Amino acid sequence: MADGTAKGFVLWFTGLSGSGKSTLAEKVAGELRSAGRKVEILDGDEVRTHLCKGLGFSKEGRDTNIRRIGYVAHLLARNGVVAITAAISPYRTIRDENRRLCGDFLEVFVDCPLEECMKRDVKGLYKKALAGEIPQFTGVSDPYEPPEKAEVVVRTAEESIEESARKILAAIRAHGYLA
Amino acid sequence: MADGTAKGFVLWFTGLSGSGKSTLAEKVAGELRSAGRKVEILDGDEVRTHLCKGLGFSKEGRDTNIRRIGYVAHLLARNGVVAITAAISPYRTIRDENRRLCGDFLEVFVDCPLEECMKRDVKGLYKKALAGEIPQFTGVSDPYEPPEKAEVVVRTAEESIEESARKILAAIRAHGYLA
Numbered sequence: 001m002a003d004g005t006a007k008g009f010v011l012w013f014t015g016l017s018g019s020g021k022s023t024l025a026e027k028v029a030g031e032l033r034s035a036g037r038k039v040e041i042l043d044g045d046e047v048r049t050h051l052c053k054g055l056g057f058s059k060e061g062r063d064t065n066i067r068r069i070g071y072v073a074h075l076l077a078r079n080g081v082v083a084i085t086a087a088i089s090p091y092r093t094i095r096d097e098n099r100r101l102c103g104d105f106l107e108v109f110v111d112c113p114l115e116e117c118m119k120r121d122v123k124g125l126y127k128k129a130l131a132g133e134i135p136q137f138t139g140v141s142d143p144y145e146p147p148e149k150a151e152v153v154v155r156t157a158e159e160s161i162e163e164s165a166r167k168i169l170a171a172i173r174a175h176g177y178l179a
Numbered sequence: 180m181a182d183g184t185a186k187g188f189v190l191w192f193t194g195l196s197g198s199g200k201s202t203l204a205e206k207v208a209g210e211l212r213s214a215g216r217k218v219e220i221l222d223g224d225e226v227r228t229h230l231c232k233g234l235g236f237s238k239e240g241r242d243t244n245i246r247r248i249g250y251v252a253h254l255l256a257r258n259g260v261v262a263i264t265a266a267i268s269p270y271r272t273i274r275d276e277n278r279r280l281c282g283d284f285l286e287v288f289v290d291c292p293l294e295e296c297m298k299r300d301v302k303g304l305y306k307k308a309l310a311g312e313i314p315q316f317t318g319v320s321d322p323y324e325p326p327e328k329a330e331v332v333v334r335t336a337e338e339s340i341e342e343s344a345r346k347i348l349a350a351i352r353a354h355g356y357l358a
Contacts, residue, residue, distance in 0.1 A: 071229040
């Protein structure tokens, strides 16, 4: 079923920590692979390890991190791969910079109220951030700028994972990246 | 002619500044593209700009730079792309680390005497290094460790670009990466 001539694109997830980006990225990746697509997930943490070790969480460090993810996603997408990114990517201007760089770019806003993300607190990060152990934590002590024109908005506090994934796949089809 | 199901691999050029890595990378990339392959060239300078800004030229800075090139090459190669790297990559252990990471990995030693590279001095870097304006310059004030088991060795002081490129393509075929 592999379709090596399919057009690559970047599926850019953005949202608070704990909003469900990685879960949805995995889910959609599975569906795309079943459809014969080549897929790479560029997870915020993995990229930090391999490409951004030593970069801090200051505005500048974050911007550099997100630009690097964008650069690698761009290289993959222009070679026919679906590059899925799942980093918080809190700043609008850097996301838009990556949109311009990549061209084939669908932004998925994983919209989930901060209170719900804090309640989930899967990695225990909010607890640490609220205790002041993590400086500049998005949503707590650093801003999150929601997208103004995301191609898809999923509301993970109200929708099931399946519903959200279906919306994302529908958007991918609507933009001509999947038959 | 595009063959999207072809197996990706990493073609890792290593050699002194001015030895001819980039010229040969471009030449071989052209041939591979003509054969319908997807190709990305990861040039040392370009990667420094996008992935390694701020990293110095110390041993640690260089190692990080080369590891990052290896990581991105790996992502591309496992998605069917021919990832060609053309950085000096002076240290054997880091090249071997990337060889293990990538698996599908052909090392091309661009062997050219230091004197010849200095004579060419395409970018004027040797002049600057000899004047002490560039610290830790490979071949002048920093070591270059030649590969011990490169899949191809080209001698650019004696061979024409065409001859060297033919040897590299023959090695790619010999290892089953090109029909």
